[in-house]
Amino acid sequence: MKSRFLLIPAYALVISAPVQATVYLSVEQAQALMFPGATFTPDFVTLTPDQMKAIEKSSDVNVLSPDLKVWRASTGGWFIADQVVGKHEFIPFAVAIDAQGAVKAVEILEYRETYGDQVRNASWRAQFTGKTKDAPLKLGGDIQNISGATLSSRHITDGVKRLLATYALVLANQKS
Amino acid sequence: MSLASAYRSRGLRAFFALVVLGLICAPGARAEESQFGYVYTTDLLPKGAKEVEQWATWRRQKTGGYFDQLDGRTEFEYGLTDKLQVAFYANYVWARAYHNGPFGETTPPEPLSYDRPGPDDRYNARRFVGFSGEAIYRLLSPYTDPIGVAVYIEPTVGPAFRELEAKLILQKNFMDDRLVTAFNFTYAPEWRYDIVDGDPTRKKWGYETDVNANFAASYRFAPNWSAGFELLNEHEYNSYTFSKESNNGFFFGPVIHYGGKKLFITATFLEQLPWASEHSDTVAGAIVDRRIYDNDFEKYRVRIKAGWYF
Numbered sequence: 001m002k003s004r005f006l007l008i009p010a011y012a013l014v015i016s017a018p019v020q021a022t023v024y025l026s027v028e029q030a031q032a033l034m035f036p037g038a039t040f041t042p043d044f045v046t047l048t049p050d051q052m053k054a055i056e057k058s059s060d061v062n063v064l065s066p067d068l069k070v071w072r073a074s075t076g077g078w079f080i081a082d083q084v085v086g087k088h089e090f091i092p093f094a095v096a097i098d099a100q101g102a103v104k105a106v107e108i109l110e111y112r113e114t115y116g117d118q119v120r121n122a123s124w125r126a127q128f129t130g131k132t133k134d135a136p137l138k139l140g141g142d143i144q145n146i147s148g149a150t151l152s153s154r155h156i157t158d159g160v161k162r163l164l165a166t167y168a169l170v171l172a173n174q175k176s
Numbered sequence: 177m178s179l180a181s182a183y184r185s186r187g188l189r190a191f192f193a194l195v196v197l198g199l200i201c202a203p204g205a206r207a208e209e210s211q212f213g214y215v216y217t218t219d220l221l222p223k224g225a226k227e228v229e230q231w232a233t234w235r236r237q238k239t240g241g242y243f244d245q246l247d248g249r250t251e252f253e254y255g256l257t258d259k260l261q262v263a264f265y266a267n268y269v270w271a272r273a274y275h276n277g278p279f280g281e282t283t284p285p286e287p288l289s290y291d292r293p294g295p296d297d298r299y300n301a302r303r304f305v306g307f308s309g310e311a312i313y314r315l316l317s318p319y320t321d322p323i324g325v326a327v328y329i330e331p332t333v334g335p336a337f338r339e340l341e342a343k344l345i346l347q348k349n350f351m352d353d354r355l356v357t358a359f360n361f362t363y364a365p366e367w368r369y370d371i372v373d374g375d376p377t378r379k380k381w382g383y384e385t386d387v388n389a390n391f392a393a394s395y396r397f398a399p400n401w402s403a404g405f406e407l408l409n410e411h412e413y414n415s416y417t418f419s420k421e422s423n424n425g426f427f428f429g430p431v432i433h434y435g436g437k438k439l440f441i442t443a444t445f446l447e448q449l450p451w452a453s454e455h456s457d458t459v460a461g462a463i464v465d466r467r468i469y470d471n472d473f474e475k476y477r478v479r480i481k482a483g484w485y486f
Contacts, residue, residue, distance in 0.1 A: 062351075062352055064352070084352075085352045085353060085354060087209075087435070088396075088399065088400050088435045088436065088437070089399040089400060090399065112437060113437065114209075114436075114437050114438070114485050115221075115222050115225060116222075139319075139320060140320055145320060147222075147223075147258040148222030148223055148255075148258040149222070150317055150319040150320060151319050151353060154319050154320065155352070155353070
């Protein structure tokens with residue numbers, strides 16, 4: 001006979017309804033904030049297996065998905081919306097890269113984790129400004145760690161590093 | 177004894193109701209998020225964060241007859257710094273037993289071993305075990321160092337029970353931290369105030385040492401959800417120095433975990449593996465079908481932990 005004791009986890013799971021996501025910026029809002037006055041042309045990319053391998057080799061960061069959501073800005077530069085692994089869920093974020101291939105800005109679009117939302121602090125995100133593919137982008141090195149938010153800050157740092165490698169190896173070679 | 181008759185127990189029903197009620201009604205809160213039921217990781221609460229956890233552990237079936245033990249724990253955790261987490265909790269137990277011990281004698285569970293039921297009594301007891309304090313200090317983080325390392329200390333003080341549990345916690349993550357593996361080594365001397373053998377008028381403090389080596393792995397297969405397994409190897413010694421070993425058992429089983437923004441729930445099911453062997457101090461009749469059933473060894477365990485962050 002099946003014990004009803006086994007239903008206890010089920011009761012518990014039923015009551016654990018998903019928490020509302022905290023959306024700080026939509027893609028459109030982030031675009032307007034990061035490239036004021038610009039218009040955007042979608043240039044979505046599907047990375048080939050060889051490109052993914054090259055990006056991973058260059059950045060030493062795993063590529064989570066071959067699908068890349070990229071827009072060209074009319075004022076020059078690129079806007080990329082992507083995500084990294086968080087403690088419980090993915091963390092959607094956006095990187096603006098200028099026409100010279102340097103980070104213009106980083107924005108956190110949504111943050112749904114219990115702790116670690118200090119990665120939204122402007123002063124922490126400002127550390128990425130001006131970084132290029134050749135920067136170390138190492139947490140505890142050229143990017144300061146946030147104590148108590150280590151997982152999120154490391155994954156966002158890795159995410160920016162991966163997207164800079166993606167820009168250098170793939171986007172910079174795209175015909176306009 | 178069938179599971180159906182076990183379930184008829186009024187005490188068991190009351191405990192189930194309390195657990196479910198607790199899960200539903202507890203105020204928004206949380207402790208160190210437990211991806212595993214038994215194995216600890218080096219993930220700690222950040223400074224100033226608070227959590228409340230409720231544990232329920234069901235231990236079932238010994239050598240024969242029936243045996244059910246429900247261990248309850250209500251815990252408050254606090255992040256003193258980003259690397260130091262402290263906790264305080266109350267432990268309580270309900271148990272029933274009948275013809276469960278060596279050679280078919282009714283034997284109380286280990287936390288209530290000072291009780292002396294007759295060999296054919298139907299034993300049923302509910303008792304407070306003790307208060308515990310806990311501190312975990314993280315030396316290395318799995319997110320910035322090659323491996324996570326933490327040390328853990330937990331004193332427990334009760335009316336007839338004292339314990340000092342020390343742990344070394346190791347954690348290594350893979351696949352962008354979606355695959356978490358952890359290893360714990362535990363050394364825990366414990367003392368019980370019990371009747372002196374051969375003289376029921378006298379009591380004294382006796383001791384034994386638990387030494388455990390536990391390993392677990394869990395993969396986050398979907399947002400908020402992870403699943404894996406836990407493997408426990410538990411030893412008991414009638415000394416502080418790894419001599420006079422009495423018991424050695426292995427447990428293995430699956431674990432599932434839900435982690436949300438305000439709460440988490442973890443459930444583990446373990447079955448003892450038929451890998452037990454006799455040692456110098458093993459009680460005669462305590463090993464059946466290569467499984468050890470002495471003290472806190474039983475055939476099945478289910479542990480459910482729920483935590484709320486605030």
